[in-house]
Amino acid sequence: ARAATRGDSLLGFEGIPTQLDQHFDRVEVAPGYSARVFFSWGDPVHADAPEWQPDASDDWQAQLKQAGDNHDGMHFFPFPDAPDSRGLLAINHEYVNPTLHPDGISLVDGRRPLEQVRKEQAAHGLSVIEVRKDAQGEWQRVMDSPYNRRISGMTPMAIAGPLAGHAAMQTMDDPEGQTVLGTLNNCSSGFTPWGTYLVCEENWHNYFVNHDADDLAARVSHNRYGIAGSGMSKLYGWGTVDPRFDATPQAGQPHGGFVNEPHRFGWVVEVDPFDPQSTPIKRTAFGRYCRECSVLSLGEDGRMAFYSGDDTKGEYVYKFVPNGRFVPGADAANRRLLDEGTLYVARFDADGSGQWLALAHGEHGLTAENGFPSQAEVLLNARAAADRAGATPMDRPEWVAVHPETREVYVTLTNNDGRGAKQPLDKANPRPNNLHGQILRWQEEGGDPTATRFDWEVFLLAGENRGARDAQGQAVAANLVGTIDGDCFSSPDGLAFDRDGRLWIQTDFDDDKPTMQAMGTNQLLCADPKTREVRRFLVGPRGCEITGITWSPDYRAMWINVQHPALSFPASDGRSRPRSSTVLITKNDGGVIGS
Numbered sequence: 001a002r003a004a005t006r007g008d009s010l011l012g013f014e015g016i017p018t019q020l021d022q023h024f025d026r027v028e029v030a031p032g033y034s035a036r037v038f039f040s041w042g043d044p045v046h047a048d049a050p051e052w053q054p055d056a057s058d059d060w061q062a063q064l065k066q067a068g069d070n071h072d073g074m075h076f077f078p079f080p081d082a083p084d085s086r087g088l089l090a091i092n093h094e095y096v097n098p099t100l101h102p103d104g105i106s107l108v109d110g111r112r113p114l115e116q117v118r119k120e121q122a123a124h125g126l127s128v129i130e131v132r133k134d135a136q137g138e139w140q141r142v143m144d145s146p147y148n149r150r151i152s153g154m155t156p157m158a159i160a161g162p163l164a165g166h167a168a169m170q171t172m173d174d175p176e177g178q179t180v181l182g183t184l185n186n187c188s189s190g191f192t193p194w195g196t197y198l199v200c201e202e203n204w205h206n207y208f209v210n211h212d213a214d215d216l217a218a219r220v221s222h223n224r225y226g227i228a229g230s231g232m233s234k235l236y237g238w239g240t241v242d243p244r245f246d247a248t249p250q251a252g253q254p255h256g257g258f259v260n261e262p263h264r265f266g267w268v269v270e271v272d273p274f275d276p277q278s279t280p281i282k283r284t285a286f287g288r289y290c291r292e293c294s295v296l297s298l299g300e301d302g303r304m305a306f307y308s309g310d311d312t313k314g315e316y317v318y319k320f321v322p323n324g325r326f327v328p329g330a331d332a333a334n335r336r337l338l339d340e341g342t343l344y345v346a347r348f349d350a351d352g353s354g355q356w357l358a359l360a361h362g363e364h365g366l367t368a369e370n371g372f373p374s375q376a377e378v379l380l381n382a383r384a385a386a387d388r389a390g391a392t393p394m395d396r397p398e399w400v401a402v403h404p405e406t407r408e409v410y411v412t413l414t415n416n417d418g419r420g421a422k423q424p425l426d427k428a429n430p431r432p433n434n435l436h437g438q439i440l441r442w443q444e445e446g447g448d449p450t451a452t453r454f455d456w457e458v459f460l461l462a463g464e465n466r467g468a469r470d471a472q473g474q475a476v477a478a479n480l481v482g483t484i485d486g487d488c489f490s491s492p493d494g495l496a497f498d499r500d501g502r503l504w505i506q507t508d509f510d511d512d513k514p515t516m517q518a519m520g521t522n523q524l525l526c527a528d529p530k531t532r533e534v535r536r537f538l539v540g541p542r543g544c545e546i547t548g549i550t551w552s553p554d555y556r557a558m559w560i561n562v563q564h565p566a567l568s569f570p571a572s573d574g575r576s577r578p579r580s581s582t583v584l585i586t587k588n589d590g591g592v593i594g595s
C-alpha cells in the first residue's frame with residue numbers, strides 16, 4: 001500500500017499491490033471503496049428474457065434477450081432531467097468465449113453447428129440497460145425499462161456516408177448496398193455531443209475467409225486486413241454454415257456472392273440509446289480499419305475531432321473531422337454531421353512535432369493510378385491509403401482519451417513484439433520486442449481539435465520498475481523496464497479522463513505468461529497527468545482483461561468491465577462457469593471516485 005495523498009496530487013486514494021495469487025478470482029479495490037457485480041453475461045436485458053442457465057444450455061433466442069459476452073467499451077447516458085440518478089448504460093459485447101456453449105465450440109465434419117453459430121452471433125453486439133438510484137441511493141437496473149435493448153450480430157443496420165449504396169457494398173443478399181446485418185467485435189467506443197453512442201468494429205476480419213488464393217492476393221480490401229485464405233476464418237468458422245461469412249468470390253452469382261460482405265464491417269456504428277426502435281447506422285466517412293475506439297474532442301466553437309486507434313501491430317492513429325460544427329439543440333442537423341468530413345492519419349516526427357495527413361482523394365498519391373479511383377476507395381482501403389500517405393506505424397494503438405480542460409490527447413500503445421524487427425524503432429515506438437507498451441500524448445496546434453499539426457511526447461513507458469529483478473535475482477532486460485513513477489503495469493489498453501483530470505488506465509496482458517509474472521492480474525490504475533505519478537486502484541480476477549470505463553455525471557459511481565475471466569468470477573466459488581461482467585464501484589463515504 002502506498003501513501004494516500006502526496007502534496008497536491010490528484011490521486012486521493014491508497015494504492016493496492018499487484019495480485020500474484022494464481023487462484024485469485026475476485027475484484028479488489030482501494031481501501032474505502034466497494035465493488036459490486038452489476039451486469040453479467042446471460043443476465044436478462046429484456047423483461048421477458050429466460051433466466052440464464054449456469055450450464056450454458058440457453059438457446060440463441062434466449063441469448064438475444066440476455067446480456068452478450070465479453071463486455072468491453074461502454075458509456076453512461078444521463079437522462080437530462082435526472083442526470084445523477086437515472087441513465088442508460090450502453091455496453092459492448094466484443095466477441096465470445098468457448099464457455100458460451102455447454103461443451104465449448106464444436107465442429108462436426110468440418111462444419112459449425114448452425115445453432116451454436118446463431119448463439120455466437122446473438123452474444124455479439126451491445127446491450128443498452130436503464131439504471132437508476134433506488135430509495136437508498138444505490139444504483140440498480142430497471143428490469144422492465146422500455147429502453148432495454150440488445151443489438152447483435154444479426155440486427156439490421158443502415159449504411160450512410162460515401163459508401164452507402166456503392167458497388168463495393170453490394171452483395172447477393174443486399175443488391176442495394178444499403179443494409180447490413182449486425183455489428184461485430186465491438187471493442188471500445190465513443191459518444192457524440194448529441195447523445196448517441198459510437199460502437200467501433202475492431203477485429204472483424206477474423207470472421208471472414210476467402211478461399212480463392214489468387215483473388216485474395218490481388219484484393220487489397222481483403223488482404224491488407226488479414227482475412228484468412230484457407231481452412232476456416234480465424235474466429236468461429238461461421239462461413240461453414242452461414243454463407244455471408246464466406247467471402248470467396250462466386251462466379252455467376254449477383255455481386256460475386258458475398259465477396260463484398262467484409263467491406264460492410266470496420267466502421268463506426270451510431271446508435272441512439274434513447275430511441276429503442278432506431279436503426280443503427282454505419283458511418284462510412286470514418287474510414288474502414290480495425291477500429292478500437294472513436295473518441296470526441298469538442299472545441300469551444302463546436303468543431304470536433306473523433307480519434308481512433310487501429311489496434312494491430314504497425315497500424316496507425318487516425319482522426320475524423322466532420323465538416324460541420326456541433327450546435328447544441330440542433331438535433332436534426334447534428335445527426336447529419338458524421339457523413340461529411342476529413343479522415344486524417346498521424347505521422348509522429350522525431351523532433352516531437354506531428355502531422356495529420358488527410359486521406360483525401362487526389363492528395364498524397366491517392367489517385368486512380370494508385371488504386372484509389374475515388375474517395376469511396378480511399379475510405380474502404382483506409383489502411384492502404386495511410387501506407388501511401390506515409391503515416392507512422394505504431395505499437396498497436398488502443399484507446400484515446402482527451403483531457404477535459406486542456407484537450408491534450410493521450411493514446412495507449414498496448415505492446416508490439418514485432419517492433420525492432422517488422423517495424424523499425426522510432427521515437428514514438430522506442431523499444432524492441434515491446435512487451436509492455438507505452439502511452440503517448442500530444443497537443444493539437446492552438447488546442448484546436450481540427451488542427452493538422454501537433455506536438456507530442458512519450459507520457460510513460462510501461463513495464464517493470466527501474467532496478468527490478470526477476471525471480472532468479474537477475475536484472476530485468478532493458479526493453480522490459482518502464483519509466484513509471486509509481487505502480488508498475490503492462491499493456492495499457494482502456495484509457496479515460498474523469499472530470500477532474502485524473503487519467504484512468506486499464507490493462508490487457510496475458511497474466512499466464514512468464515514475462516508478466518511481476519504484473520499480477522490485470523488492473524485499473526490512475527495517473528496524475530501533471531506529476532505523472534501512477535497508482536494502482538483495482539485488480540481483477542485471473543485471466544481477465546479490465547476494460548470499459550464510465551461514470552455517472554457526478555463521478556460518484558464508476559462502472560468497469562471484467563472481460564473473459566478464467567476461473568469462476570463473479571460467483572468466485574471455484575466451480576461456476578466464469579462470466580464477463582460489468583462491475584459498479586463506489587466510494588464508501590459517497591465521494592468522488594479517486595478523490
Ligand code: FEO
Binds near residue numbers: 187188202292311398
Ligand atoms: Fe479489443 Fe484492441 O482491443
Ligand code: CA
Binds near residue numbers: 072094187545547563
Ligand atoms: Ca478485449
Ligand code: CA
Binds near residue numbers: 187292493494508547
Ligand atoms: Ca482493447
Ligand code: CA
Binds near residue numbers: 398414493508
Ligand atoms: Ca488489448
